[in-house]
Amino acid sequence: MAPTPAKYALVSLPLSTFDTGDKQEALDSLKATISSENGNVLPFPVPNFKIGTLDALVQQADDLAKLNTACEGVVGKVGDSLRSLYEGNEDKASEQKMVNDKPTDQYLRSFTWNKVRYRADRPVGELIDILQKELATIDNDVKSKFNQYNQVKTNLAALQRKQTGNLATKSLTPIVNPSLLVQDSEYLETHLVAVPTNLKKEYLKSYETISPMVVPRSSIQVAQDDEFILFAVTTFKKHSAEFQQKCREHKWTPRQYKYVEGGKEEEQRELDRVTREEKKVWGEALRLTRTGWSESVMIWAHVMALRVFVESVLRYGLPLEFVSALVLTNAKLLKKVKTALDSSYSYLGGNAFGRDKRGRITKDDAALTSEMAAAGLGHADANEYTAYVYYEFEL
Numbered sequence: 001m002a003p004t005p006a007k008y009a010l011v012s013l014p015l016s017t018f019d020t021g022d023k024q025e026a027l028d029s030l031k032a033t034i035s036s037e038n039g040n041v042l043p044f045p046v047p048n049f050k051i052g053t054l055d056a057l058v059q060q061a062d063d064l065a066k067l068n069t070a071c072e073g074v075v076g077k078v079g080d081s082l083r084s085l086y087e088g089n090e091d092k093a094s095e096q097k098m099v100n101d102k103p104t105d106q107y108l109r110s111f112t113w114n115k116v117r118y119r120a121d122r123p124v125g126e127l128i129d130i131l132q133k134e135l136a137t138i139d140n141d142v143k144s145k146f147n148q149y150n151q152v153k154t155n156l157a158a159l160q161r162k163q164t165g166n167l168a169t170k171s172l173t174p175i176v177n178p179s180l181l182v183q184d185s186e187y188l189e190t191h192l193v194a195v196p197t198n199l200k201k202e203y204l205k206s207y208e209t210i211s212p213m214v215v216p217r218s219s220i221q222v223a224q225d226d227e228f229i230l231f232a233v234t235t236f237k238k239h240s241a242e243f244q245q246k247c248r249e250h251k252w253t254p255r256q257y258k259y260v261e262g263g264k265e266e267e268q269r270e271l272d273r274v275t276r277e278e279k280k281v282w283g284e285a286l287r288l289t290r291t292g293w294s295e296s297v298m299i300w301a302h303v304m305a306l307r308v309f310v311e312s313v314l315r316y317g318l319p320l321e322f323v324s325a326l327v328l329t330n331a332k333l334l335k336k337v338k339t340a341l342d343s344s345y346s347y348l349g350g351n352a353f354g355r356d357k358r359g360r361i362t363k364d365d366a367a368l369t370s371e372m373a374a375a376g377l378g379h380a381d382a383n384e385y386t387a388y389v390y391y392e393f394e395l
Helices: 023-034 054-085 090-095 104-109 124-164 197-206 237-249 263-316 334-352 366-374
Strands: 006-014 040-043 188-196 220-224 228-236 253-255 322-330 389-393
Touching (some): 006 023, 006 263, 006 334, 023 040, 023 322, 023 334, 054 090, 054 124, 054 263, 104 263, 104 322, 188 197, 188 237, 197 228, 237 253, 263 322, 322 334, 334 389
Antiparallel strands (some): 006 322, 006 389, 040 322, 188 228, 188 253, 220 228
16 A cells, blocks of 8 residues: 655744744644644744835735745656656655755755855845746756757667567668669669568569569568568569559558668667667766756745745734744645644634634635735635645645
8 A cells, every 4th residue: 555645734823822932832832733643843944034015025925926836846847857767666766855965854854044045134035036046947957958868768769679679660781681682773673571470471462463563573581570571572663662652552561771881780889879878868867857856845945934934924914923833744634734723723814714603614704815815825725815824735
């Protein structure tokens, strides 16, 4: 049975919600609310950034929501690329999913804002621009290298098919003895035709009459495999095109072949060269995709930290007194986490939330809900207003 996929939730709550203004005690209270059976609650430290105007914050909330979606897309594509490099082997791909030389889960558990790379004293809008540009660079670099690898892989597959396919597709260079061909004749030409084995009798009975001026009894069996028999047939050149067309109508495959001195050796050299190139580009693609995973996840984590900050300011106001946490859980338990949070903190939504006779949370103010959603305030994955800062994601 497959393991339940890991899920994460980011939560931010005002310190005024708790009995004390101490962040550690607030985290302990949050842990008790969620319960260790439902998820592991860890601190997710967010710096105090420079705050602009209210209009700027609302615009930044919208920009960050869009950037968050872009991050999710790039991380997903990089993960797909890793799986593709390992032919769909998820275990091997997962071994490469490191962020700053740590397993992805461990990086998120111990997340701290990179103050060297993204100085916290910069304006929020400037930080958004930097993260956006870095994400686009990573996306383009990985895409470009992966496209290069796919092209080389396609070229290699084509060369390998020439070596290993059936007589209707494979290279005839190592198969055909040039002495069987009529060469340097002004009037005659030898054709090579791959005939399905079940059509051999029909071919032998009719090949001389399917077009004019086929040399009688000129057909020679050159080779055979499980599916086809390769025949050499001589015709007059002026009827070559008609002969080939009639072959196709009979479901016989005319093969294009021209003898070249040293052709067999040249094909092998080309196969060896492209095989070496494929290994080289595979290694380059793996290194770049591994870096792409590390960078894109790190960028995404910083984008989410900014989202938590901006939305916390918009919701809870000044002074900047809120506690933010990362909840590690799984898809099955995430609903229980959300239900526990709603039960304890839904009152923060004011008129946006009420309760029915059974104590279940209801949304009384649909207008407020839609207004908040339009401003980018609400659930990460849907336009559903939540009473507190809350985002879900998975990696």
